[in-house]
Amino acid sequence: MNYLIKGWVKDSFCDWDSRISSVIFLPGCNMRCEFCHNWELVEKYQDLEDVQWSHIKSYLVENSDFIDGVVISGGEPFLSDFLFDLVKEIKQMNFAIKIDTNGTFPDKLKFLIENSLIDGVAMDVKNEFEPNIYSRTCGVRVDTDMIEKILLSAKILMDSDIDYEFRTTLVRSFHTPENIRRIAEKLKGGKRYVLQQYRKVNVRSNFDGGKPFSKEEMEYFRKQVFEFFDECYIRFYTMEM
Template sequence: MIFGGLQKFSLIDYPGKTCAILFTVGCNFRCPYCHNPELISLNNDTVVIEEKGILKFLENRIGKLDAVSITGGEPTLHKDLLSFMKKLKDMGFLIKLDSNGTRPLVLQKALDEKLVDYLAMDVKAPLDKYEKVTIKPINVEDIKKSIDIIKNSGIDHEFRTTVVRSLLSKDDILKIGETIAGAKRYYLQKFIATKTNDPKYLKETTYSDEELEELRTKIAKKVKICKVR
């Protein structure tokens, strides 16, 4: 595993649990609004943290933290992800895994081996417009498979979409709502320009609170919990 960040404590990343957040390095997407460009690939801004150091920190948190959240980058690109998750499970932590959905087999394996307790997936756009956001070519079948695996996983889960006005129309967002219908949680994430992979996106905006609330109300009929954050 290559890690590029460690947040030692969070009360909000894993609903109802305290957790540490691990950030893996490497992503197969190039979302222009990505606020962690130093995690997309190793570069001069990446501060690499060794797995040994991460495990040592977590050993000291046994009994003090409920969970570990693994995010990226894209964690499923790492060949040793599942064996790393097994080490965390052996320490007694709950595990939340964030993914962009491009490796459905890894998600399925994590479920089969009971290595994951919470799955979170970014749904970037309606399936026919995905590459407008990811920039890199994608296999839309993999995205569909991941959505189905997560919806039918029987474990706690969420889908979320970062809402940039110029990338997603209101109809696009409602289409995403159709795709993830039946899910437990769906979050519409307001895009806030702080740091972006494409500097031009520092000028981009999201929808107004009223517009987002209107979208939320419509999508809330299709999922158990729908929130704007």
């Protein structure tokens, strides 16, 4: 079967903690975060070349002793109607699978977990769960129904036994320690919460999210919330601006 795949990182050491993963990027998203590092994949994917699944599959088979997981990222992977077929095919090849999602498709997420089709999830939490604040951060109108869906996805993960993390990219123009504290209060008891440093890398040229938070500032954020989770840490990006 062919799938619409618009990006591929053959080997990654930073997309799934403690695993060497191969990362597949699916196009399109239902959000428009201005700080998105993959905005071309979200808005201009028609201009990007397709990556042939047969090519990826051959590589995975040939390197199965080296690669110990496949990450399906985007965009928002749950928008692709072939996602379940792709996941099943990768599972049949005996690879562990992680999905990156913005949490707006709880029913689909639940289906994959209940059928043991995925082993990990990284779920973006854009900001505290107040519709106006969430909307401003993710660039589309988020109403209370959508907020409920995102919270339901979080609950599905917290009730599951798969490896998961919640993660928030901290952007000076969008986030205060109070916002992060209110996120943590809602996700209290979660397995892992990762605070990611925003860097002005491959974002829209007209977006100015303010100066990236320093290491000390990131650590201050972390101190506000670490007690709510089993693990809470900061993820820095090393690419240059």
